[in-house]
Amino acid sequence: MLDEKQNSGLNFHVSVDCVVFGFEFGKLNVLLLERKMLFKGVEFKDLKLPGDLVRKDEDLDTAAARVLKELTGLDNIYLRQFAAIGTPDRLYRMERDMEWLRQIGHPEEVVVTVAYYSLINIDQDKINRFELQEDVKWHPVSQIKELAFDHMEIFNDALKALRDELRFNPIGFELLPSKFTLSQLQKLYEVILGSTLDKRNFRKKVSNMPYVIPINEKEKGVSHKPAQYYIFSKKVYEKTRKSSLDFFV
Amino acid sequence: MLDEKQNSGLNFHVSVDCVVFGFEFGKLNVLLLERKMLFKGVEFKDLKLPGDLVRKDEDLDTAAARVLKELTGLDNIYLRQFAAIGTPDRLYRMERDMEWLRQIGHPEEVVVTVAYYSLINIDQDKINRFELQEDVKWHPVSQIKELAFDHMEIFNDALKALRDELRFNPIGFELLPSKFTLSQLQKLYEVILGSTLDKRNFRKKVSNMPYVIPINEKEKGVSHKPAQYYIFSKKVYEKTRKSSLDFFV
DNA sequence: TTAATTCGTGTTTGTTATACACTTTACCGA
DNA sequence: TCGGTAAAGTGTATAACAAACACGAATTAA
Numbered sequence: 040m041l042d043e044k045q046n047s048g049l050n051f052h053v054s055v056d057c058v059v060f061g062f063e064f065g066k067l068n069v070l071l072l073e074r075k076m077l078f079k080g081v082e083f084k085d086l087k088l089p090g091d092l093v094r095k096d097e098d099l100d101t102a103a104a105r106v107l108k109e110l111t112g113l114d115n116i117y118l119r120q121f122a123a124i125g126t127p128d129r130l131y132r133m134e135r136d137m138e139w140l141r142q143i144g145h146p147e148e149v150v151v152t153v154a155y156y157s158l159i160n161i162d163q164d165k166i167n168r169f170e171l172q173e174d175v176k177w178h179p180v181s182q183i184k185e186l187a188f189d190h191m192e193i194f195n196d197a198l199k200a201l202r203d204e205l206r207f208n209p210i211g212f213e214l215l216p217s218k219f220t221l222s223q224l225q226k227l228y229e230v231i232l233g234s235t236l237d238k239r240n241f242r243k244k245v246s247n248m249p250y251v252i253p254i255n256e257k258e259k260g261v262s263h264k265p266a267q268y269y270i271f272s273k274k275v276y277e278k279t280r281k282s283s284l285d286f287f288v
Numbered sequence: 289m290l291d292e293k294q295n296s297g298l299n300f301h302v303s304v305d306c307v308v309f310g311f312e313f314g315k316l317n318v319l320l321l322e323r324k325m326l327f328k329g330v331e332f333k334d335l336k337l338p339g340d341l342v343r344k345d346e347d348l349d350t351a352a353a354r355v356l357k358e359l360t361g362l363d364n365i366y367l368r369q370f371a372a373i374g375t376p377d378r379l380y381r382m383e384r385d386m387e388w389l390r391q392i393g394h395p396e397e398v399v400v401t402v403a404y405y406s407l408i409n410i411d412q413d414k415i416n417r418f419e420l421q422e423d424v425k426w427h428p429v430s431q432i433k434e435l436a437f438d439h440m441e442i443f444n445d446a447l448k449a450l451r452d453e454l455r456f457n458p459i460g461f462e463l464l465p466s467k468f469t470l471s472q473l474q475k476l477y478e479v480i481l482g483s484t485l486d487k488r489n490f491r492k493k494v495s496n497m498p499y500v501i502p503i504n505e506k507e508k509g510v511s512h513k514p515a516q517y518y519i520f521s522k523k524v525y526e527k528t529r530k531s532s533l534d535f536f537v
Numbered sequence: 538t539t540a541a542t543t544c545g546t547g548t549t550t551g552t553t554a555t556a557c558a559c560t561t562t563a564c565c566g567a
Numbered sequence: 568t569c570g571g572t573a574a575a576g577t578g579t580a581t582a583a584c585a586a587a588c589a590c591g592a593a594t595t596a597a
Contacts, residue, residue: 093374099400261543263544487575487577512572
């Protein structure tokens with residue numbers, strides 16, 4: 040009754056979906072795939088989250104990392120699982136979704152999906168290797184209004200999970216280049232948490248974090264007082280954090 | 289490449305597993321199922337988490353609620369999804385696990401499981417309806433050393449997730465009877481968070497929570513000063529909480 | 538040389554966290 | 568009925584942290 044005895048013929052498809060965040064020019068962006076199709080005789084375009092079916096011989100985390108690698112060419116990206124969704128009709132609520140699945144030959148079956156978000160820093164030296172396919176683009180988070188399937192819900196949940204984690208773990212640095220200014224860091228927190236922060240209080244807090252370290256380098260070519268660059272040291276962080284739950288609020 | 293196009297023949301079994309917590313006599317307990325089998329000619333017993341395969345027409349949350357209902361007879365139990373695990377060999381690492389699966393006729397396939405924890409208060413009026421099957425028993429959390437399959441990892445992750453949530457959401461009350469004393473409440477926090485708390489400071493904090501309300505009733509039949517009973521009001525909590533993230537630390 | 542722009546800095550005040558010990562109220566048993 | 572036992576209930580002083588707030592310094596562009 041409570042065991043894996045029953046229903047042993049019941050098979051599902053399992054997929055991973057990735058909500059890939061990036062931060063540039065003071066904006067939080069998300070990487071989305073354009074979906075094109077012929078719908079009721081006219082061309083129809085919309086956006087969806089990148090994802091793929093999980094293969095039989097791979098872990099869920101591995102599948103998510105593979106999707107990211109195929110999408111961006113990048114390895115070692117910050118990835119966090121934040122939900123599993125298995126509502127039976129989740130892919131079959133909208134006409135256009137059913138039509139699309141028909142066109143790509145997807146059988147009408149339940150797909151349980153495991154959702155991840157990932158954080159990418161669009162660093163100078165990485166940007167070369169970082170060539171996106173034509174149908175994959177960054178979109179400002181604030182402008183996302185609608186996505187395919189239940190991807191809008193997944194996206195909203197990802198944002199919520201990101202905000203929650205940002206308060207208690209030093210993950211903001213994953214979204215910044217390896218050297219960054221304190222203004223960039225502050226802006227990042229403001230944009231993700233959706234509030235403004237006091238500059239002096241912010242810097243006071245950061246100066247109590249021994250793992251945010253000034254380096255011997257300043258901004259160049261800006262028409263104002265150049266800012267000090269800092270780096271984040273994971274090593275120092277691991278060594279100096281007091282409880283498993285300190286960081287920001 | 290990134291779509292559900294490929295691998296469309298890949299099917300998984302999907303299950304839910306529940307880590308059911310209870311709190312009684314100052315101890316945190318977990319509800320486990322005894323697994324019995326003939327292994328290498330002798331009777332072998334161990335413990336596993338309750339769980340079941342998800343049915344084709346049900347949601348993951350629905351499946352978890354169903355498992356709980358079948359297990360305890362209770363509805364409307366606090367349930368929280370906290371992980372999905374799909375490591376291909378997760379059920380096939382130990383001889384005894386493979387033997388057990390063989391004996392119950394489980395095909396050797398990948399089972400992706402979605403893990404939930406749930407909180408039960410063992411209330412006076414509920415206890416009648418609450419008749420556990422013979423092979424289902426409460427075990428003190430501190431005494432769990434080994435479980436079947438990867439259930440020990442799932443159990444440890446559940447504890448971690450419970451601790452994290454306890455700090456920021458008023459879920460402790462789910463583990464207490466509807467009327468409780470402040471000492472019970474304090475003990476609950478101490479046991480789950482694994483630290484002792486100062487009585488006066490604890491009560492000071494609680495007295496700033498308008499949703500923890502004294503009722504016109506005291507302990508009876510105790511051989512010392514009887515304690516005041518309190519109730520938790522979800523309504524008042526919803527109305528009075530300031531941010532989405534306040535509560536305890 | 539001046540204007541424009543962003544960087545970087547300290548103090549005060551209020552709130553919250555911590556540390557700490559004794560009196561009260563009930564039951565029990567002699 | 569009285570003394571012992573056991574847990575309940577209560578206040579204050581100090582330290583740490585959060586919030587509010589304004590101006591001089593460094594650079595480029597015109």
